[in-house]
Amino acid sequence: MSETAQDLDPLLATTFRGQWKERVRALSHLPTIFKIIWEAGAMFLVFGFLLRLVAATMPVALLGVTKVIIDNVAARHAARPVSPAFWWYVGLEVALAAISALLGRWNWYVDTVLADRFSRNLSVRIMNHASRLDLAQYEDAAFYDKLERARLQATDRVPMIAALGQIIQQAVTAISFCVGIFWYSPLLLIVLTLCLIPAFAGESHYAFLGYSLASRQTSVRRKVDYLRILGASKESAKELKLFSLSDFFTSQFRELSDHLFEQNRSLWRRRVVTGAALSLVTTAGYYSAYIYVVYRAIHGDISVGTLTFLSGSIAGASSSLQGIFSTFSNIADQTLFLSDLTKFFEVKPVLKIAERPRRAPLVIRDGFRFEQVTFRYPGSERPVLQDFDFHIAPGERVALVGENGQGKTTIIKLLTRLYDPTYGRILLDGVDLKEYDPESLFSVFSVLFQDFMRYDMEAEGNIAVGHISLANDENANREALLHSAADRSGASAVIERLPLKMKQMLGRRFEGGIDLSGGEWQKIALARAYLREAQIYVLDEPTAALDARSEFEVFERFAELTKGKMAVLISHRFSTVKMVDRIMVLKDGRIVEQGNHEELLALDGLYASLFELQAASYR
Numbered sequence: 001m002s003e004t005a006q007d008l009d010p011l012l013a014t015t016f017r018g019q020w021k022e023r024v025r026a027l028s029h030l031p032t033i034f035k036i037i038w039e040a041g042a043m044f045l046v047f048g049f050l051l052r053l054v055a056a057t058m059p060v061a062l063l064g065v066t067k068v069i070i071d072n073v074a075a076r077h078a079a080r081p082v083s084p085a086f087w088w089y090v091g092l093e094v095a096l097a098a099i100s101a102l103l104g105r106w107n108w109y110v111d112t113v114l115a116d117r118f119s120r121n122l123s124v125r126i127m128n129h130a131s132r133l134d135l136a137q138y139e140d141a142a143f144y145d146k147l148e149r150a151r152l153q154a155t156d157r158v159p160m161i162a163a164l165g166q167i168i169q170q171a172v173t174a175i176s177f178c179v180g181i182f183w184y185s186p187l188l189l190i191v192l193t194l195c196l197i198p199a200f201a202g203e204s205h206y207a208f209l210g211y212s213l214a215s216r217q218t219s220v221r222r223k224v225d226y227l228r229i230l231g232a233s234k235e236s237a238k239e240l241k242l243f244s245l246s247d248f249f250t251s252q253f254r255e256l257s258d259h260l261f262e263q264n265r266s267l268w269r270r271r272v273v274t275g276a277a278l279s280l281v282t283t284a285g286y287y288s289a290y291i292y293v294v295y296r297a298i299h300g301d302i303s304v305g306t307l308t309f310l311s312g313s314i315a316g317a318s319s320s321l322q323g324i325f326s327t328f329s330n331i332a333d334q335t336l337f338l339s340d341l342t343k344f345f346e347v348k349p350v351l352k353i354a355e356r357p358r359r360a361p362l363v364i365r366d367g368f369r370f371e372q373v374t375f376r377y378p379g380s381e382r383p384v385l386q387d388f389d390f391h392i393a394p395g396e397r398v399a400l401v402g403e404n405g406q407g408k409t410t411i412i413k414l415l416t417r418l419y420d421p422t423y424g425r426i427l428l429d430g431v432d433l434k435e436y437d438p439e440s441l442f443s444v445f446s447v448l449f450q451d452f453m454r455y456d457m458e459a460e461g462n463i464a465v466g467h468i469s470l471a472n473d474e475n476a477n478r479e480a481l482l483h484s485a486a487d488r489s490g491a492s493a494v495i496e497r498l499p500l501k502m503k504q505m506l507g508r509r510f511e512g513g514i515d516l517s518g519g520e521w522q523k524i525a526l527a528r529a530y531l532r533e534a535q536i537y538v539l540d541e542p543t544a545a546l547d548a549r550s551e552f553e554v555f556e557r558f559a560e561l562t563k564g565k566m567a568v569l570i571s572h573r574f575s576t577v578k579m580v581d582r583i584m585v586l587k588d589g590r591i592v593e594q595g596n597h598e599e600l601l602a603l604d605g606l607y608a609s610l611f612e613l614q615a616a617s618y619r
């Protein structure tokens with residue numbers, strides 16, 4: 001048995017202790033659901049509620065009319081006078097039955113519409129909330145997990161909405177039957193209620209236990225889901241084959257899901273056994289009541305119609321109560337997902353926005369300054385940058401070089417205020433970045449990150465998103481701008497080879513999409529960066545996907561295109577950055593050498609040695 005499977009056993013033990021706190025918490029999310037459903041369609045909700053109310057009283061109304069009809073028929077048989085409205089009653093019965101059937105369809109329609117709107121609104125909420133959060137939160141695995149689950153679970157909520165409507169309807173039906181029973185015999189209602197208590201206790205006990213087991217299983221279920229995806233996905237297929245991992249993952253999956261199954265089955269079994277015993281008690285109670293009613297009927301205390309009404313009401317009340325229990329378990333299951341969702345909505349952005357944010361300067365005069373910046377990633381002890389000082393002036397093009405993991409990308413994340421420094425400050429034109437309006441600050445930059453996006457869109461759209469006002473624009477100038485950006489980045493050559501050129505769908509997700517190589521994607525992404533009218537351009541290590549020659553060309557072009565502008569070029573290759581004004585060599589979170597290529601070679605330090613080393617490998 002694997003470690004995870006063993007972890008589950010204590011879980012099983014605690015489950016049966018059943019904690020009330022957790023049980024009640026199950027329902028604490030219901031107001032949230034109602035709030036979102038309300039936003040999804042207040043009118044529909046009210047309308048649906050009224051429909052349910054009407055539908056709920058139909059069964060008892062039908063029984064009531066049946067009673068009158070039967071009593072009249074009996075009167076006729078006994079040669080007593082029949083109500084003059086007799087045939088009207090028959091007509092009413094038919095009408096009620098028809099209305100009942102129609103209401104059922106309408107309820108379905110209302111539920112479906114509400115559920116669809118609900119999912120849509122929830123997704124919009126999730127997207128809005130997600131967009132307000134910080135990069136740091138996305139890079140936090142636990143948060144990302146929450147987001148993923150919230151997102152997956154936002155869709156297909158029809159069963160939940162339907163169950164909510166249903167439980168209201170069942171409750172009203174049960175109450176209406178009880179009122180009917182009370183009308184004829186208050187004592188009977190009391191007896192019935194008493195024999196219901198054991199069943200109620202048993203059912204609710206197991207409904208809550210089921211809920212609590214399911215919520216304890218969530219982390220294991222997550223792992224099971226992960227294994228299931230891993231076992232059959234495009235991303236994992238290559239390694240799964242070559243490393244022969246399929247059986248390994250499949251057997252893990254099988255083991256964990258069997259374990260979950262065993263836990264559930266043991267609960268199901270107990271539920272069936274206890275449920276059967278308790279339902280015997282209830283049934284005995286019901287039938288005592290029934291016998292009592294029949295007894296009174298045979299002695300002429302009540303009419304045949306009343307007998308029909310009461311026995312129908314007893315059966316109806318019992319079945320709608322049973323229905324309430326099963327719908328309740330259903331709702332409890334469905335609300336499980338809401339705890340993920342509420343946790344996600346509780347996450348608040350960490351980066352503070354100034355009370356009166358400034359707009360970023362239209363023309364930068366002093367440039368960016370890092371002053372004694374120390375930075376640690378959240379949850380990490382080790383500073384990536386330590387007392388880091390750095391200045392880039394307008395019109396200056398600098399290169400950051402250093403081996404992997406020295407903090408080059410981190411500097412860019414700080415520069416663009418995706419993160420705030422742990423200590424020290426970063427200034428733009430003498431003002432702390434924190435003082436600026438984030439959107440306005442972002443508009444100053446054009447950054448091509450190492451891990452840039454590959455949008456599953458047309459080539460054109462992939463470039464146009466670099467300048468979002470162009471993405472929806474249809475003017476002629478747009479074409480020219482897109483093409484010129486593509487020319488500058490070298491994407492034109494890639495696009496020329498595509499069958500549909502700029503209109504070609506890229507990526508594998510959609511039909512007819514064509515996947516590109518890493519370097520080709522990079523050129524498309526670079527076109528996106530060039531399309532932006534930014535004041536500072538940043539290129540973060542295109543080396544990952546490009547060969548040495550392409551990288552050299554990209555850099556040379558970049559240096560040329562950004563002449564007179566601010567630019568930051570990042571590389572771990574020392575031989576390709578010669579063209580910039582100033583090269584900074586990064587080591588252990590500090591700048592250890594800086595100057596132009598010749599100066600650094602003359603210094604004969606780290607740069608010179610690494611340059612030699614790398615140059616030698618190309619000879």
Ligand SMILES: Nc1ncnc2c1ncn2[C@@H]1O[C@H](COP(=O)(O)OP(=O)(O)O)[C@@H](O)[C@H]1O
Nearest residue numbers: 139377380384403404405406407408409410411
């Ligand atoms: N989101 C993160 N959380 C924690 N540590 C990180 C994160 N991103 C990067 N690091 C760590 O910070 C250091 C610097 O990373 P990075 O700036 O990406 O280096 P470079 O770009 O120079 O290769 C590395 O040791 C890396 O492991």
Ligand SMILES: [Mg+2]
Nearest residue numbers: 408409450541
């Ligand atoms: Mg990097």
